[in-house]
Amino acid sequence: MKNSGISFVLEDFGTGYSSLSYILNMPIDIIKVDKSFIINIENDNKSKNILDLIVQMSNKLNLDINKFLKENI
Numbered sequence: 001m002k003n004s005g006i007s008f009v010l011e012d013f014g015t016g017y018s019s020l021s022y023i024l025n026m027p028i029d030i031i032k033v034d035k036s037f038i039i040n041i042e043n044d045n046k047s048k049n050i051l052d053l054i055v056q057m058s059n060k061l062n063l064d065i066n067k068f069l070k071e072n073i
Contacts, residue, residue: 013054023061031058032066 007029010022015034022028033054037047058065 014050023063028063030064030066 008027009030009032010026010028011032012034013031014037023031031054033051037051037054039047041048041051055065057063
């Protein structure tokens with residue numbers, strides 16, 4: 001399917017059923033981080049640190065990260 005130009009997105013990463021095992025076992029191209037990590041990024045150091053780690057992981061695995069997150073970090 002990837003050869004047909006179809007991208008696979010892991011939505012709401014960091015909450016619920018979206019886990020690291022999906023990245024290992026599925027052909028994920030894009031990670032969409034859950035808004036709960038972005039909302040209070042200015043005031044919540046834990047959220048900022050988690051986002052930093054997700055961005056680093058995405059870069060190392062050549063995964064794109066949602067545009068909204070890139071604009072707000």
